[in-house]
Amino acid sequence: MRRSVVPVLFLVAAGLFVPSPASAAGNTLTVNVGTTVRPVTHVASGGLYAVDTGTKPPLEQMYPLKMNHLTQPPYGVQQLGNGATVPCCDGLQVAGKVTAAGARQFWRLPDIYKDFPYKWVSWADWESKVRTMVNARLGATTTTNIDGYELWNEPDWTWNTSSAGAFNAGWTRTYQLIRTLDTVTPIVGPSYSIYNHDWLVAFLTNAKNTGTLPDVIVWHELDVHSYNNVAAHVSDYRAIEQSLGISARPISINEYASPDQVDIPSVAAHYMAVFERYGIRDAERAYWYEAGTLNGLLYNNSPTASYWAYKWYGDMAGNIVQTVPQSWLDGVAAYDSTRKIVNVVFGGDSGANTVKVNGLSGLGSQVSVVLSRTGTTGRTTNSSPTTVSTSTYPVSGGSITVPVSGMDALAAYQLLITPTSGVSTWQQRYEAENATAVNANRFSSGSASNGGYVGQIDGTANMRNQSFVDFIVNVPAARAYTMTIGYANATGATATQGLAYNGGAWQTVSYPPTAAWGVFGSTISTSVTLKAGYNVIRLAKGAPNFAGGTGYAELDYLQLA
Template sequence: MRRQTTAVLSAAALAVAALLVPAGPATAAGNTLTVDVGTVVRPVTHVAAGGLYAVGSDSRPTTDQLLPLSVNGFTQPPPGTTHLGNGATQPCCDALSVAGNITRAGGQQLIRMPDIYPTFPYRWAGWPDWEQKVRTMVRARLAATTTTNIMGWELWNEPDWTWETAAAGSFHDGWTRTFRLVRSLDPVTPIVGPSWSWYDPARMRAFLTHARDTGTVPDVIVWHELGDMGWNDFAAHVADYRALERSLGISPRQISINEYNSLRQMDIPSVALHWMAVLERHGARDAHRAYWFEAGTFNGLFTTSGRPTASYWAYRWYGDMAGNIVRNVPQSWLDGVASYDSTRRIVNVVLGGDSGNNAVRLTGLGAFGSSVRVTVSSTPGTGRGTAVAAPTVLSSSTVPVTNGSVTVPVNGMTAEGVYQVLVTPAAGPTTSWQQVYEAENATVVNAATRTSSAASNGAYVGGIDGVADMRSHSFVDFVVNVPTARSYTMAVRYANGTGATSTHGLAYNGGAFSTVSYAPTAGWAQFATANVTVQLRAGYNVIRLAKGAPSFGGGVGYAELDSITLR
C-alpha cells in the first residue's frame, strides 16, 4: 500500500501526470500480436481482476457493478481497523464488513493484519500490543461463522521498510512469532507473505531459508510489483522464485501479487493491459490493483461518483473472457490477453501498448468455417477522473479465413488506449448467450483444479471435501448471466467414483439450499450428467454447488465438477 507523505495531489492532477508517462514509444506502428487459438495457457480465472481496498463498503462499488468484472481476489483491512489510508478521515471497508458484497460478486479476499494500525508507515507499539491486536483480529474473524471468502492472513505489509527492527527485533523472528500465534488461534486459514514492496532475490532467499528452518513457510507467496513498466521484470521474478523453491526443497506455492502498478501509470489503460498479460502468462494465482488514491473505486475503474472509466472497459472485456487463456506472442510494445470459449466459438483478444497502425494475427481458426465476423472496439487512454459511458466500436466486418488464420488490422492506435478484437463464426456465436460454464473458470473454494482429457475443457474441479466450518467449507460458485427471468434446466457434469450416490447442496443468489444427487460413475474424472431445475433472475446470478457451506448440513460422499450447462 502506497500512501503519500507529502501533500496529496488531486485525482485529476494525478491522472494528467500519469498520462505524461507513456505506455510505449511515442511513435510506433507496423507491429503484429500473434494469437494461437489452439495453444492453451491456462483456464480463464481473471487473475488480474482484483484490488487493494478496491471495495469501500457493502455497496461501493455495488455488487451489480462488480459482477461484470468477473472479480478474483481482494486485499482488505482487518476487523477493527483504525487505518486512515491516503488522506481518509474515517477507517473503512474491513474484510468482514465487505465480505457479503465480495461473496455476491464471486470473489475472495486476504486480510492485511498490520492495517489495524491507524498510520502508514506503521507505528510499532510493542509486542504485547501487537499480539493482543492479532488475537482480537483472529477472534473476530472466527466469530463470523457465515463468512467463507477469507483466503488468507497477510501477516505484515512491506516489511523491507515498515518493520521497526530496532524496536521489534528482526523481521524473520517477528514473522515466526506472529505466524505461530496466528496458527495457534486459527490452524485452518492460509497464511500469506512476506509481502515485500519489491522482489529482491537475496532477501527472498534469506526469508525462505529462515521460514523453512522454523516451519513457517507461507501457504501463498506474496510480493508487490509497483515500478514504472515493472511488467518487464515479472517473468524474471517468477523464475527466480521458482528456482529458490527448488534449491531450498520447498514445495511449490501459489503466487499472489496483491499490489501491482505504479503511482504514475495507475490510470493508463494500456499499462493495466500489460500487467494482465504478464500475470496470466507467468502463472500468478491472483493480483490486486494497487491502492494509491481513494478506497472503494476499484482503484480507478470507477470515478468517485461511481461511473465507469476508460480502464473499466479494459477490465470489462477481460471479465467477459471464458474458456481458456490461449497463447499470444507480443511484438515490440504491442501485447495482449486472449481467450477462446470453444462452446460458443468466441475468441476475445484485448490488446494495447503501441500507437499507429498495427494488427492481430489469429491462427487455429479451422473450426470457425470459411469466414469469421470480426468486431474491433476501443477504450481511450483517459484516467480515473473521466467517465467513459461505453467503448467505441471501430469496425465490424466479415473476413475470409485462409488456412485457419486471419489478420485483423487495428489502425490509429494510441499507446495509452486499449482495444478489443472479438472473433466469432460469420453467423455469430453458436449460442446467443453463454450456456456452458466450466468449473475451473468459477470461484473454487477449498478445492483443486485438475486436468483430464475426459473433461469438457481439459480441466475440472476435485477435492470438494470440506464440511467442518466456514474456513474449510468446499464449494464452487458459478457466476452466470442469463437473458430472462425464468426456470432453467441445469445439467451438472460430474464424476463420482465412490460407488454409491453422493450429494451436493445447491443454492443460488443466497437462497435456501436444495440437494443435487450424483449417481456413481465409472470412476474419478469419468463424467456423467445430473439435471436439476433452477429459478434465475434476468442478468447475473451466483450458483453454488457445495460439499459444505453455511446453512447447509453437508453433502453425502464426494463428487467432482466439470461444468454446468443452462438451457
C-alpha cells in the first residue's frame, strides 16, 4: 500500500491497467452449475483500511457485501497514509463495526509508525510498541473477530536491514515476543509486496527451524496482471510447503489490485473468479486512496460503480460453482440450491460475447434470466446499475446460452437465473457454511442442506477463542419470525448454545441428541423478533457476555418463516 514500487508502476504507466480485450468478438464464459468449487464465503470482499469509526462507512452499506475479512491498523495507529492528516481506522476502535458486519480482521502492527515506508527507531522501541499493541488487545475482553497479528508489511522493501538486521531473524524475534504475551491469536505473514519463490523458501525454512511458522500465509497481488498469476503462485507455494514438510496454511492476499485497477468493475470480477477458483481464504482490496470508503466502493457514503459488482457477489449463497473463462472474459458464479438461483458476475471483454450455463435441469424447462451491468465511472462518482434485459430462455439439455452484446470491457455484468415461478422474494434459508464461523470449521456432508455445515464450535475460554457462528439475514418486515435450526448432536445428551441477535440479550437454545455427527435432518425451532432489513444472528458455544453452552452441536442452517 502507499508505495512507488517499480513492478506495479511501470506497467500502469504503459496504460495496461486492464487487459486489452480480444479484437475478435465471440468469446464464451462457461458456467457448470453441477460442479461445486467451495461454499460461498465471499473471499474477495475484504479491504485494507476499509472501515473507519462512526458512519464512515455506514453499516447499512457494508451488510450487502458480506465482507469476509479486513486488514486494519493496530491499536494506537499513527500511520498517515495517502495524504491523511490524522490517523485512521484503529482496529480496536472499529472492532464492533467489523464484527457487526460479519467480518474478521488482521492488525497490521507496523502501522503503529507514522511514516510509510516505516522509519525504524530501535529494537527497544519496536518491542515496546508490540507489547503495547498486544496488551491492548488482551485488555479488550469483549472484542472478538481479531484473527491475526500481521508482524510486518512488505518487508522486501520496508524492513530496515541495516539497522534492524535480517528480516527473517526479526520475524522470529517478534513472533517469540508476541507468544510470551498471547499464545492464542494467530500470527500471519510474511506479507511480501509480490510473490517470490526464493524469498518464501528462505522465510519458511527459517520459520520452521525456529518454530515460528505463520498461522496464515500472506502475500500481495498488486501487479496489473496479478489475476493471471494467482494460479501459478498458489501452485508454487503449495509445492514449497510440501518440499519443506509444512502443513498447508490458509492463504490471505490482503492487498490486491493496482492503483488504476481498483476502481474497474470488470477487474473486480476477475479477482473474485481467481481467488475463489484457486482456494484463497480471504483477499482485501488495496488501500491506494481514501480510507474508510470500503476502498473506493463508496463516495460520500453512497455506492460507486464497483460497489455493485461486490454487492452482486455479496448476494451469492450456497456454493461457488465452476466457471471456465475464454480470453479476457471471466467471472464467478454461485448456485443456491434452496432457492434454485444461479448468480453469475462477469466481465473483461468487449463486443458480442456469450455466457453458457450448464446444469440447469433442476430449474425447470424454462428459466427467467435478468442481465444487468455496472457503470464505469470510478471511485469519485456515485452510480447505480442498469438492467440490460429480462428474458425467458428454454432449457435444452440442461443448458442455456445467453448472448451479451455491446459489452464494455471495463464494466461488470450480472446474470441472474431463476425458475420462472415459485422463487421467494427474500432469502429464508441461510447455510451455516456461508456464515461467519469464528473458531469453528466448515465441513461437507451428503445429508446437509446444500452439502455443507459448521462443526467444532467448541471454544468457550475467552474472547480470542470463543466459538460462534454469525448469520447476516435480510428480512422484509419488522416482526417475529419462526427460526428453524438444522443441527446434529451426537453427544447422547441435550446440548445448548447461546442465541443473540443485533446485540440484544442472550437466550438459550437446546439441541436434543441425534444419531451421529455430520448426519443431518433434525431441527429445532424458536422465535426471533427482527427489524426490517439486515440483522445479525449469533449462535454460540462461547461469546462475550454469554456464560457458555453445554455439550456440542453442529450447525447445518437456519431458516426464517
